[in-house]
Amino acid sequence: MHAILDEFIEAGERAIPPDHEALQYCGRMDFDREEGPLWVYPSSFVKLKFRGTKIKAVISNYHAYWSNSMGWLIDGRERKGQIHEEGPTCLVLAESMMDTEHEVCFSNGW
Numbered sequence: 001m002h003a004i005l006d007e008f009i010e011a012g013e014r015a016i017p018p019d020h021e022a023l024q025y026c027g028r029m030d031f032d033r034e035e036g037p038l039w040v041y042p043s044s045f046v047k048l049k050f051r052g053t054k055i056k057a058v059i060s061n062y063h064a065y066w067s068n069s070m071g072w073l074i075d076g077r078e079r080k081g082q083i084h085e086e087g088p089t090c091l092v093l094a095e096s097m098m099d100t101e102h103e104v105c106f107s108n109g110w
Contacts, residue, residue, distance in 0.1 A: 004035075008058050008090040016048070023048055035060070045107035054095040057106055060088045073105045 005015040016022065018036030026043025029037040048055075061068055063085040071080045074094045083089040093104055 004088050005058055005059070008056065008089070013054070016050075022050070038062075039108050042108060045105055047100060047103065047105045049103050051099065051101050053097045053099050055093045055102070055104055057091045057093055058088055059083060059091070061085060070106050073103075075102050075104075088089075 005017065009015050024047040025031075025037060026047075027039065028041045029039050029044055030039050043054075055074070057070070059070065059071075061083045067082065068078055068085070069082050070091060071078065072093050073079075075097075078092065081091040083091070093106070094102070
């Protein structure tokens with residue numbers, strides 16, 4: 001999984017792996033996978049408090065049907081992004097923010 005993350009990291013950025021202690025998961029997920037948790041049911045989410053000006057999420061979709069998207073709240077603002085049917089997708093959740101503490105809640109329930 002870390003190799004996938006490295007593909008999307010730019011100079012000055014750092015990756016937070018899916019097993020990082022700062023990530024708070026909620027919902028029905030399979031944590032037995034080395035690549036990271038598998039989210040199956042709607043309304044599963046992960047929360048993170050961080051300090052910085054930009055945040056991205058890298059996810060891989062196991063497409064079954066319909067179009068797929070992810071949603072997130074960043075500092076209380078709702079956002080949404082489409083994800084690829086196959087392979088990894090890098091979503092820019094927010095950028096050009098103040099360099100202060102922020103909170104993001106990333107979910108497959110939007």
